[in-house]
Amino acid sequence: MRVQMKTLIVAVSLAFTASTLAVTAAEAQQRRERVLVCKSTKKSRNKGTVIGGLTGGTLGAAVAGNGAKTEGAILGGVVGAVAGNQIAKKNSKKNCHYEYRYR
Structure with a gap:
């Protein structure tokens, strides 16, 4: 027993x-987790790069003097492309939001 x-x-x-x-x-x-979800920034960054490069090249050629229009356009285009990319990157971060997801 x-x-x-x-x-x-x-x-x-x-x-x-x-x-x-x-x-x-x-x-x-x-378990639920809070996750930051962002849309893809590739399209907006590419668009910003192109617009910045064209604008910078135009301004660089206009500002350059003494027959250095080509060099001014190239330098302005490069600086404008980088600036346009970074500005578009910063602005596209505003399309982010938080979601709760199960793990």
């Missing part, structure tokens, strides 16, 4: 432990 009682206690303890672990594992899988 004692052996049966010990067996019953061990079985109940194991069943309780297994059910507790199953509930804990299920809760861990349902």
Whole structure:
């Protein structure tokens, strides 16, 4: 009779432990996280690069003097392209929002 009682206690303890672990594992899988979601910035950055390069090249050629219009256009185009890319990158970050997702 004692052996049966010990067996019953061990079985109940194991069943309780297994059910507790199953509930804990299920809760861990349902954890919500706050995630920052942004739209792709590639199109807007490319557009900013092209517009900046064209504008910079035009202004560089207009400002350059003494027959250095080509060099001014090239330098202005490069500076304008970099500036346009960075400005578009900064402005496109405003299209981000937070979402809650399950892990």
